[in-house]
Amino acid sequence: MENRLRLLLALQRVDSNFDDLQELKGDLPGIVRGLQDKIKEQEKLKKDLEDTAKQSLVSRDEADSEIISLKEKIEKYKTQQFEVKSNKQYDALSREIDYSQERITKLTKGLEQLEGKASNAKEDAKNIGPEMERLKTELKEKGDELALVNKEHEEEELKLRHEREKLVVRIQKSDIQMYERIRKAKGGLAVVHVKRSACGGCYNRVPPQRVLELRKNAHMMTCERCGRILVSEDLAHDSSETV
Ligand SMILES: [Zn+2]
Structure with missing residues (x-):
């Protein structure tokens, strides 16, 4: 049992040291993550707007070609009207012409809307640019700061990770589970003396009895x-040199 307690105490010391190191980094990791997320969001928004602009122009071009071919058709119907033999045929062509005219009117109206939609989307996409630049500059600054702090403690962190791995394999699974549960519930401190x-x-x-x-x-x-898991002062004391 004494060994189990010693191991848990050692694990607590490693974890506490690790927590202290993380605390030195303060909010930096969270800030960097937040900025990365925001940039991704803005990039997606920009891309969506650009897609909308592109798609609107494609639809505009399609409407344009349809108008051209409708106009050609109307010309053709008008020529045919000179050649028909009956009123019935003539009227049928007139109806076709009317229908094509209506369609052209409708498409022409749509052209303006599509152009407006495209230029609005393009403008909105362009306006995202400065905000993105600002976010990227901030990310660069905070990222550099974090990298510096990380580098400063890299070796120590690695050493602690290593120590932890070595300890964990020696500790019973149920002890680890208990330790982790208390640690999580009690703000990182599971073993105290x-x-x-x-x-x-x-x-x-x-x-005193306890x-x-x-x-x-x-x-x-x-x-x-x-x-929290309690260990005696003596055990804590003589473990501090050995572990
Ligand atoms: Zn207590």
Whole structure:
């Protein structure tokens, strides 16, 4: 049992050191992530607007060609009207001409709308440019800052990760699970030692009987108030040199 406790305490020390390092980075990682997300969003918006502009111009060109071919048809119908033999045929051609005219009117109206849509979308896409530049500059600055902080602590982080891996393989799975659960619930601190008869996590008084019990390192004990795993001051003390 004593060894189990020592290992958990060692794990806590590694994790706490790691947490301290992360704290030095402050909000930087979050800020960098936020900026990256915003840039992605703006890029997507810009692309959507450009697609809208492109698609509107394609539709405009299609309407344009349709108008041209309708006009050709009308000319053809008009020529045919001179050659027909009956009123019925003549009227049928007139109806075709009317229909084509109506269609041309409708398409012409649509042309303006499509052009307006395209130029609005293009304008909006263009306006995103300066905002993107601003975000990119900010990302560059914050990213450089973060890279610098990361580099400063790279070696230490690597060392801690390594130590953690080595410890984890030596600890029982159920102990790790318990440790992780408490750590998550208690702001990172799962294993504490009793200091002057008080829990090192919540400072609740630990009764003398329990302090004595704790010194035996015979079983896993948790704080009655905060639920953190308790180790005796002695164990904490002589583990500080060995682990
Ligand atoms: Zn406590």
